Amino acid sequence: MARSRSDEIPLVRVSELQKYFWENDSLLDRLLGDEPVAVRAVDGVSFDIYEGETLGLVGESGCGKSTTGETLLRLQEPTGGAVEFDGQNVYDLEGADLKAFRREAQAVFQDPFSSLDPRMTVGRIVRQPLDIHGVGSKTDRRTKVQDLLERVGLAADHVDRYPHEFSGGQRQRIGIARALALEPEFIVLDEPTSALDVSVQAQVLNLLDDLQDEFGLTYLLISHDLSVIRHVCDRVAVMYLGEIVEIGPSEDIFESPRHPYTEALLESVPRASTEERDRERETISGDVPSPRDPPSGCRFRTRCPKIIPPDDLEITQPEYRAVMTLRERIESRNITLEAVSDEAERSDGDLEVDSMDAFVQGLKTQVLEASLDPRHQEVVDAAIADLAEERWEEAEVRLAEMYASVCEQENPLLTQDDHPAACHLHDPPVIAEHTIENP
Amino acid sequence: MPSIPDSRANTEGGCEMIQKPLLRVRDLETRFFTEEGQVNAVEKLTLDIHDGEVFGIVGESGSGKSVTARSVLGLLESPGRVTGGELWYRDETFADTVRADHPDAVDGDYVDLESLPSNVRRTLRGTHFSMIFQDPMSSLNPSIPVGEQIAEAVEAQRRARANPRSVASRTQGYGLSQYLMSTVMGSRKYVKSESLERAVELLELVGIPDAPLRAKEYPHEYSGGMLQRAMIAQALAGEPKVLIADEPTTALDVTIQAQILDLLTELQEETGMTILLITHNLGVVARMCDRVGVMYAGEIVERGTLADVFDDPVHPYTQGLLGSIPDLEGIGARLQPIPGNVPSLLDHEMGGRCYFADRCPKAMEECLEHPPEFDVDGSSHHATRCYLAETTYSEARALDADYFGSAEPLEDAADEPVEPARSDGGNTEEDSR
Ligand SMILES: Nc1ncnc2c1ncn2[C@@H]1O[C@H](COP(=O)(O)OP(=O)(O)OP(=O)(O)O)[C@@H](O)[C@H]1O
Numbered sequence: 001m002a003r004s005r006s007d008e009i010p011l012v013r014v015s016e017l018q019k020y021f022w023e024n025d026s027l028l029d030r031l032l033g034d035e036p037v038a039v040r041a042v043d044g045v046s047f048d049i050y051e052g053e054t055l056g057l058v059g060e061s062g063c064g065k066s067t068t069g070e071t072l073l074r075l076q077e078p079t080g081g082a083v084e085f086d087g088q089n090v091y092d093l094e095g096a097d098l099k100a101f102r103r104e105a106q107a108v109f110q111d112p113f114s115s116l117d118p119r120m121t122v123g124r125i126v127r128q129p130l131d132i133h134g135v136g137s138k139t140d141r142r143t144k145v146q147d148l149l150e151r152v153g154l155a156a157d158h159v160d161r162y163p164h165e166f167s168g169g170q171r172q173r174i175g176i177a178r179a180l181a182l183e184p185e186f187i188v189l190d191e192p193t194s195a196l197d198v199s200v201q202a203q204v205l206n207l208l209d210d211l212q213d214e215f216g217l218t219y220l221l222i223s224h225d226l227s228v229i230r231h232v233c234d235r236v237a238v239m240y241l242g243e244i245v246e247i248g249p250s251e252d253i254f255e256s257p258r259h260p261y262t263e264a265l266l267e268s269v270p271r272a273s274t275e276e277r278d279r280e281r282e283t284i285s286g287d288v289p290s291p292r293d294p295p296s297g298c299r300f301r302t303r304c305p306k307i308i309p310p311d312d313l314e315i316t317q318p319e320y321r322a323v324m325t326l327r328e329r330i331e332s333r334n335i336t337l338e339a340v341s342d343e344a345e346r347s348d349g350d351l352e353v354d355s356m357d358a359f360v361q362g363l364k365t366q367v368l369e370a371s372l373d374p375r376h377q378e379v380v381d382a383a384i385a386d387l388a389e390e391r392w393e394e395a396e397v398r399l400a401e402m403y404a405s406v407c408e409q410e411n412p413l414l415t416q417d418d419h420p421a422a423c424h425l426h427d428p429p430v431i432a433e434h435t436i437e438n439p
Numbered sequence: 440m441p442s443i444p445d446s447r448a449n450t451e452g453g454c455e456m457i458q459k460p461l462l463r464v465r466d467l468e469t470r471f472f473t474e475e476g477q478v479n480a481v482e483k484l485t486l487d488i489h490d491g492e493v494f495g496i497v498g499e500s501g502s503g504k505s506v507t508a509r510s511v512l513g514l515l516e517s518p519g520r521v522t523g524g525e526l527w528y529r530d531e532t533f534a535d536t537v538r539a540d541h542p543d544a545v546d547g548d549y550v551d552l553e554s555l556p557s558n559v560r561r562t563l564r565g566t567h568f569s570m571i572f573q574d575p576m577s578s579l580n581p582s583i584p585v586g587e588q589i590a591e592a593v594e595a596q597r598r599a600r601a602n603p604r605s606v607a608s609r610t611q612g613y614g615l616s617q618y619l620m621s622t623v624m625g626s627r628k629y630v631k632s633e634s635l636e637r638a639v640e641l642l643e644l645v646g647i648p649d650a651p652l653r654a655k656e657y658p659h660e661y662s663g664g665m666l667q668r669a670m671i672a673q674a675l676a677g678e679p680k681v682l683i684a685d686e687p688t689t690a691l692d693v694t695i696q697a698q699i700l701d702l703l704t705e706l707q708e709e710t711g712m713t714i715l716l717i718t719h720n721l722g723v724v725a726r727m728c729d730r731v732g733v734m735y736a737g738e739i740v741e742r743g744t745l746a747d748v749f750d751d752p753v754h755p756y757t758q759g760l761l762g763s764i765p766d767l768e769g770i771g772a773r774l775q776p777i778p779g780n781v782p783s784l785l786d787h788e789m790g791g792r793c794y795f796a797d798r799c800p801k802a803m804e805e806c807l808e809h810p811p812e813f814d815v816d817g818s819s820h821h822a823t824r825c826y827l828a829e830t831t832y833s834e835a836r837a838l839d840a841d842y843f844g845s846a847e848p849l850e851d852a853a854d855e856p857v858e859p860a861r862s863d864g865g866n867t868e869e870d871s872r
């Protein structure tokens with residue numbers, strides 16, 4: 001597909017889309033005075049999808065991929081932002097316009113086992129959208145359903161069978177036939193092959209490819225599988241914790257990723273080849289933080305192997321990563337002091353309980369992931385000594401003064417170019433001249 | 440006294456593994472007796488697994504991978520039963536322990552686990568064989584703090600080690616009453632503090648940050664990756680010789696999968712344990728395994744070193760599997776799917792032919808007779824259940840395209856001429872040996 005399409009009008013334009021879910025929002029919670037908590041599933045994403053292309057949306061579970069897909073189809077009400085389809089704001093549509101949108105934009109979902117009503121025959125399942133939209137006469141519809149089934153590789157005489165009589169791959173074909181019934185322009189494919197075996201997945205991917213060519217379809221393909229994304233998509237958007245961190249032509253994303261998260265994702269996928277054994281790869285540590293309380297600044301900073309140290313600080317990347325992880329845990333009070341005191345007691349036979357040194361050393365082995373240069377060791381030891389007296393804030397401040405990163409203070413914005421990435425390493429000059437020492 | 444059938448890996452020269460295999464599985468058969476009929480989940484499965492290696496079993500859903508693992512562990516539940524075959528495990532001490540009571544089950548330092556009564560076999564669980572699963576909650580109790588559960592495993596294993604001959608049933612009873620008590624009485628401690636210390640060490644070993652704190656938390660307070668680590672810690676409590684890992688990373692995101700795979704590699708290198716890794720992910724196999732067996736319809740259809748199977752596959756199913764995966768490294772050409780679906784494994788539907796014949800692009804007349812396992816030239820570990828190991832494909836003997844009827848009209852092959860497997864065009868030898 002064309003690379004630079006900025007002069008074209010996109011079929012779908014998503015601007016600053018937000019979708020929050022609320023917890024503690026029941027009447028009882030309000031009576032008890034519990035504050036509602038926002039789960040920021042989608043937090044201001046923007047992207048365009050051009051006619052005839054496949055845009056991939058990739059990211060780890062819970063990062064907001066499916067919510068993005070559902071919200072842009074108006075299957076969920078947005079918390080904020082807008083989606084334009086063919087130039088019209090989807091959330092303003094009513095009556096006939098809304099109905100037209102419901103025909104033009106369809107979805108295929110992940111689970112071929114639960115997304116089909118087990119009590120309906122395959123014929124009725126595929127025909128249902130035609131019935132709802134009152135398309136053609138009864139015989140027209142029946143012929144149409146048979147055509148559709150044949151087109152997706154099933155047999156016309158399957159109309160009277162029930163979903164349980166079909167294998168996973170066949171059920172996914174039924175779901176695709178249903179999505180095609182109204183001759184849509186645009187289909188959101190949400191993990192369409194994740195429940196399928198690889199040999200069957202290949203059948204379905206080929207089918208989707210053929211249908212796109214034949215009907216000039218535009219796809220948004222949501223998947224966590226990078227190989228599938230690479231195989232199918234023209235452009236790719238990478239999501240992390242409710243935000244898009246990088247978007248660009250497929251080839252660029254895979255050949256020269258710009259965001260450290262994209263790099264980490266690509267590194268992590270084990271390749272099915274005999275060279276995989278010896279492939280050196282850098283894995284990232286830690287888990288995805290909760291969307292209830294996402295990190296300040298760059299949301300990837302709690303795991304980023306390239307997090308940017310202050311300009312004037314001399315520190316290696318592993319040291320800095322270790323210090324930042326320690327700060328993280330101090331700030332969330334996620335350290336047990338008592339267990340370390342116990343340990344100090346145990347190892348030195350109850351004499352050393354009060355010994356600050358034993359405490360500091362003990363805690364340090366618990367909580368610090370790398371050994372530090374003496375300069376940094378001194379600061380960290382002092383902070384840990386603060387903890388011994390439960391002076392959490394002092395420890396926090398002591399470390400923040402020395403180690404605060406631009407990555408925790410400012411949310412990086414997507415750059416304005418062909419292949420935007422939201423990372424301070426790609427900020428426009430002036431701030432961007434950080435030298436990162438990699439291990 | 441029975442004797443152990445010889446295996447290729449041993450009889451052929453030039454094999455770098457001089458040691459006798461740790462496990463010799465011979466013609467293992469597992470059946471499920473269901474209402475629809477008899478399901479042949481594992482069919483004449485033969486394997487050698489060596490000390491300290493990582494052996495992979497790869498295959499699609501329903502091919503019998505998990506049932507194989509459970510059969511090896513003796514963990515099958517009704518209506519499943521091992522109906523045939525032998526499972527020789529090499530352990531001198533264990534052989535000495537059971538020799539007096541079960542002379543028929545012992546041959547030198549090998550014991551045939553299939554001919555042991557289940558209560559004796561159970562003593563091996565945790566201490567010799569351990570298993571981890573895709574879903575950590577299948578081995579962790581939601582109402583007991585994680586540390587305590589691991590400590591419990593530590594105690595049970597200590598007991599079992601101290602007296603391997605008789606504790607079997609007591610271990611069970613102890614576990615059960617302990618379980619009942621701890622569910623009734625919440626988190627009161629019923630484990631010794633030294634076991635708890637060991638549990639914290641194990642949690643540290645598997646990379647749980649701040650293990651002393653985490654040990655006191657309940658499973659629901661753990662993230663998916665940490666639960667996986669906790670389950671691994673629990674499985675390691677008895678310092679098993681063999682770890683069976685059934686899809687240990689399938690439910691995890693790729694960045695977490697990478698962490699868990701690295702952890703398994705590290706633990707394997709540190710402890711020297713043997714790992715039987717079961718997965719449907721060919722990338723995971725390539726990352727982790729020394730040797731691999733490809734399962735289809737309850738059989739190992741091809742096995743060998745990683746290079747044998749990935750670089751020189753002979754069985755059209757193996758080739759098809761490799762050709763079906765989209766390539767991360769480049770925009771691949773059109774994928775080459777295997778037409779059709781995995782068969783049902785119902786005994787009365789399987790017939791006597793090669794089980795893959797109805798999907799095989801190279802099915803020939805001889806394939807109507809079930810193929811035995813053939814050696815493949817060039818590598819002492821490489822074997823396959825396919826005539827192409829010995830014969831060249833010939834159009835003349837090819838079966839008609841609709842020989843098996845077109846019951847499954849969904850073949851992609853319907854719109855394109857069938858060309859055998861492999862998208863990269865690399866290994867599609869028409870003359871496959
Ligand atoms: N409890 C059971 N009762 C009846 N049949 C069973 C039972 N468990 C497994 N089977 C059958 O045994 C065969 C092999 O199943 P198994 O679970 O070993 O497959 P698998 O290769 O592990 O698949 P997956 O990749 O989906 O985990 C299947 O045909 C399955 O239906």
Ligand code: SF4
Nearest residue numbers: 298301304407423424
């Ligand atoms: S902004 Fe900072 S923390 Fe975020 S990805 Fe870039 S370097 Fe890493």
Ligand code: SF4
Nearest residue numbers: 793796799806825826
């Ligand atoms: S034995 Fe025949 S049918 Fe079976 S895989 Fe080999 S060539 Fe195909």
Ligand SMILES: [Mg+2]
Nearest residue numbers: 504505685686
């Ligand atoms: Mg399984």
